Amino acid sequence: MTRLINIITVLFSSVLVSAIGFQGQIINIPKQVNELYHEKNVVVVNGDNYPARIKVDLYNLESDEKTTSLVQQDYSFKFQDLKAGIYELIVNSYDFEFYTNRYRILVNDEIILAFEDRLGENSYNKTSEVNITKTPLTINFKYTKQFYENPQGSIGDWFLNGPFGFIFRNRVYTIIFTVMMGLSVAPYVLKWINPELAKELQEIQVQASKQTLEKAPAPSKSQPQGNIRKRK
């Protein structure tokens, strides 16, 4: 029976390309993205299915035709059966920003070349040429888009954004401020912690001021006396 059937099992995971085409691969997408809707226990359609939220369009600049490719779960995509011509590849993700998402694709009968084509430039970047006939075009992840703004509502943020915020934003100012505040508050705190020491310090201070007064020259009689009031 085995002569009737010739079973050859060939494992292949890639494509059988019938005509010229190319593949693309978006790389460095984080495996875990902290999503707010998980915390809020809300259902977002395709919330975790990020590849389904990426749109990959290839525009034929000579015929105005558009071909769309679906992005697979490994963030790869492919275009097959391309005719020779000039194309523009646009990759837009709803959730992620890429370093480059616009490419000029030049297809001839044997070779496919990709060039970065930045927005607002008069021409594509000719020095960024990549041959993508056999190797996939790699598109690099830049950052995850933020849809919600942090209100900066913590007490710390409140202080930082307040009128004295400039002190706390600078480390040196913060140290100086803390030392000064400590020095000004210390005598009062000392009264509570160690009243005897506080008294002693106060006496030293009084003596020091008396000595200063004694050393100072006596005021002349011609000078006005000021508002000297009797102490009770």
Added chain:
Amino acid sequence: MKALSSILILSLISFVHAVLLSDAFTSKEIINYLYGQLTQFELSNNTLVGVSTSDQLVGIDVKGDNAVHWQIHIHNLGSSKLSTTKEKVYIYNEESHDIYQVDSKNGALNIVTLSASPVHIADAGQGVFVVDSSGRLAYIDHATGSVSKLELEVVETIRVDSNGRFAYVIVNDSRLLKFGKGRVLFDIEFSVGSIKYFKSGIIITENDQVFKLNERKKKFTRIENDSFKNLQVINENFLYSSLDDSIKIISITKKVELVDTLHIKSASRVELLNSPLNDLIVASSSIGVKDVFDLTDFLITKNPNSIKKFTIKLSHSTSHDFLTVHEDKLALLSIDNELNGGLFSLFDGQLIKPITSHYQYYSNSNSYIIINPPESQQTIHQVHEILEVDNKYILTNWLTRVKRHLAELGKFIVSLAKNGITSNESSEDFGFTKYIVFFDDSHQKLVAIKSTGGIAWESVPIHDEFISLDQLDQDRLIAIFHGFVLVFDSSDGSIIERIRNENYTEIVKVRGTAALRGESTILLNSVSEDSFLVEKGENYISGQFIPHGEVTAKQTWKFRFGETIVNMASIDPDSTTSSVGIPLADKSVLYKYLNPNLVSVLTFDKQLKLYLIDGITGNLLHVSAHPEEEIIDLSSVKIVMDDNWIVYSYFINSPRFEQRINVVDLFDKPPMQTSNSVFDRDLSIDSVKTKSFINPERILDIASSKTIYGITTKSIIAITESGQLIEIPKFVLNSRRIDDRVLTRQDYSNDFSVIPYDPILAQPPAINHKYQLDPTGKILIKPTRFESTSVICYFNKCNQFCSVIQPSKSFDILSGSFAKGKLTITVILLFIVFVITKPFVFNKKLNRQWLDR
């Protein structure tokens, strides 16, 4: 410098509609994902996977919230076949070589490409066998998606039976292959005639002959059967035969033998449902009653008395039954084509939970309008009550007033206790609730959906071809159908008036009423003011005049363009403007050109041209043309007018491939003298300033924001190709942005939020945030009773999204994220500081009295 200005613009834009974390996913955002009608669906991994009419493959959590959890747009899905396995769904089409393997839990996609188009897929437990159009057989592994190509003779048909460990494949109804451990274990040829069914090693032929596989002898043995028809296999030992009012359980251990007869309701649909541990026969009658026979114990004991029977009752007949597990217990999910039905326990047949689908109303033609809901009868009654107070007696008036106030206070307290401050009543009172009205072609109904969620009303079915819909006045709507023009009450959708349609195809808004346009234009009711209308042809526009007291329009002028009209716009009559000019640094005023009758027309022949024409006199006021070398995608040309500006967007293929937004600002001379007649007034535009911008993403539609008094700054709302609804402030799209020098102090004083010109717009955050929209719908905007806030909705076949926009931030509403706690802490801290410092201040004051200066 460019980067700096981009950051500045981005920060300004985000300032406009920054959404705080605390506001995320709150009731401010309402979204409903639609799937329309599912043409085919199956249950896989507790998710209902179906093909929608709008070419979407959707995964619905049918046992949970019955809402869409994932969706994928696949080309030609309508004509594709769906093959469901335990955890994966395979979609294939005879026109393509691709097989889409989708994870039924989250919609993760894997594409497998064959050398020919697939024609048949059969599940084999750990993977699927695929036959392609060139007669080749392949095996796709569920977990890895890898393909094993099996080289046989030309394969036309396959029948697969799998028990988890081994897969038995009958090829071309004449050869059996046993697969296991990654190879073919044995292969036999046989001939049994035309096969109807193959399961558990049993073949049932078209003429109800039974053949049983003898693995030891590697052949099929015939079991004589002349007694039973319409046979199905339960397992390797039992069959059943379904008759009109009974099911016969048949043993095939050695010979065909009747074991038991199960009685069912006449003309029931009989189905065998299997799970790895359970086997049940479900007989569904046309009146929603299901007889369920649990054969699990019987198949072990082989005693007919161990067959358990119970009855499930539904309010209506359901055509789809799925065996599932709910909270670790076996359950039966029974639903109809609209996904309504119930989840029943298979322990006792009790209803676990009813399954109710979300409404699936949408307009095929994208004809949506947004209206303010009419005042409720209760409000109207209250107003009448206040107006009709008897003024003769002060005491009775006072008592009436006190009674009313107490009643209102009571209602407020009750509603506060029930719903809190953000109740629906308050959202309705302040105009946050709008109705989005449209005609649903599949249900043949006019439907009003509330912007805060839910259906407001549905009209009676209207079996006629829908043409157009608009608002007639505050309380009435008007819709043109092929045979009739119907006037609806906008509070409940009831039909007020029916007029014969004399070839009317368009509704034109006129102050106080509406005009119907067909071969001629007529007003529904005569009005006390003269009415001026503009009609658009293929390459012309014409002016029409309806004198007060008359209803028929007369043509007054016609303007022929040398080119085809691509798009045109006029200022929305509901739009309001609060300022007539911009104060400049030299204390003079730059006056805006505010002509509510201005019409903007974009035409194309060899180049795109913008014409500005006065809608009453037909005077050409301005024309500008784009360079001829610009190759424009004409389907992308969109235009919006408001205030003193025109914004139009278009996609350009050459010389550069980009999305452009052009802004045209019109300015007027200082007012010297006024004339009462529009014909005497100098309509010329003093200056026209333009600027062009590039948006990073393709724009599919644009609209202008509106507020109740027009004080708030305007914004342009656009829907991008990736499904983001973005808000670009008008002060960013400003034609007066300086592009040729460094900004001076005077420049900053000459306009609001002045920023240096950068052609590339920074992409603002999406209004719809994390919710991606299908970009094929209509943008709907209506002001609330707060000047700062407008309701914005985006409706199409796939999504119904509503939210609010605040172009100048929330200056008249205390936001929900307002830091009440911080305010309280601040007050308490100030009080503590006051208490602490009081003795110090006292001492200081006292010392000041004693010390010398």
